Amino acid sequence: MNSTYRCAVRAALVLTTFSWAAQAARAADNTTLPLTIQFSETLHVRDQQTVVDKMNGSLTEHVSSEGGAVRIDAAVHLDRDITVEPSTPIEISAGNFKLCTTLAADPNYHAGMRQANIALAAPTGSGKSSVFYGHVKIKWTNSRLSVHVDGNFPALSSVCAHDLISNPSRATGGKVTVFTEGNSGETRAALAFGEIRASAHVIFHSKASGRTVNGGRYVEPGLDWKYLNASPGELESGRHSAHETTISVTGSDGT
Numbered sequence: 009m010n011s012t013y014r015c016a017v018r019a020a021l022v023l024t025t026f027s028w029a030a031q032a033a034r035a036a037d038n039t040t041l042p043l044t045i046q047f048s049e050t051l052h053v054r055d056q057q058t059v060v061d062k063m064n065g066s067l068t069e070h071v072s073s074e075g076g077a078v079r080i081d082a083a084v085h086l087d088r089d090i091t092v093e094p095s096t097p098i099e100i101s102a103g104n105f106k107l108c109t110t111l112a113a114d115p116n117y118h119a120g121m122r123q124a125n126i127a128l129a130a131p132t133g134s135g136k137s138s139v140f141y142g143h144v145k146i147k148w149t150n151s152r153l154s155v156h157v158d159g160n161f162p163a164l165s166s167v168c169a170h171d172l173i174s175n176p177s178r179a180t181g182g183k184v185t186v187f188t189e190g191n192s193g194e195t196r197a198a199l200a201f202g203e204i205r206a207s208a209h210v211i212f213h214s215k216a217s218g219r220t221v222n223g224g225r226y227v228e229p230g231l232d233w234k235y236l237n238a239s240p241g242e243l244e245s246g247r248h249s250a251h252e253t254t255i256s257v258t259g260s261d262g263t
Contacts, residue, residue: 043206044083045197046059046260048100050175051076051161053253056227057248060238060246067238071227078105078164082199084206089150089201093119098146100155102210102259103167103195109144123147130163153201155185168195170257172214191215197261212259221250 053074060067082100101107111117114124128142142159191214197254198207226244238246 011162016043041084041206042209043199045079045208047167049078049166049169051255053173056250058243074185076161083154086151092202099200102197105165105167144207169257172255208261212257214257216255218253224248224250
């Protein structure tokens with residue numbers, strides 16, 4: 009083996025070693041870390057039916073409305089400092105819930121800061137103003153990343169409450185699987201922040217309650233009748249019934 013060949017072999021080995029080390033470093037950066045997560049959500053759904061008697065027949069109106077709130081607290085333990093920019097994306101998902109944003113969504117954030125507060129808002133029908141429906145708080149050090157989400161339905165998706173509302177005792181399908189006992193289930197959660205990736209297996213427990221109200225007051229204007237008119241007085245004096253369902257769910261990764 010001549011010296012030229014030996015030098016070529018050594019150079020190839022060095023390049024291979026460097027290439028393998030770079031791949032290993034990238035693989036380490038992409039390693040999925042354990043995610044600590046807790047969430048709670050409450051969803052209220054009201055189905056209202058109004059019947060108005062008129063001389064030429066009757067009108068039936070059916071209106072559904074919903075509201076509620078969700079709160080998520082997630083954290084990842086880090087073993088090194090991380091580098092982020094205003095354009096750094098953050099994604100958090102749990103069951104049917106998914107939120108994607110960037111640090112730049114906080115107008116006060118600038119490079120070098122270690123926290124961001126992002127307001128969640130949606131434009132009104134006119135587009136001239138916005139309605140706030142929640143916020144996201146992100147903090148990080150060289151040892152911990154934490155994300156807090158607090159918001160309202162229906163602007164935000166629920167984690168699993170919508171899957172349970174149709175049948176509070178049992179629900180299957182989608183991203184949520186409910187155990188046979190009916191009030192417990194499991195889903196997945198994930199967090200991505202720049203190069204950080206973390207995930208968790210989440211166990212949740214639900215409670216459901218419902219009630220039917222007959223003869224209650226007229227709550228919502230409902231449908232805009234195109235051909236048959238009913239005055240506000242007729243609607244108020246109509247026959248009303250409503251069914252109200254509440255689903256409360258709490259979950260965590262079990263740690």
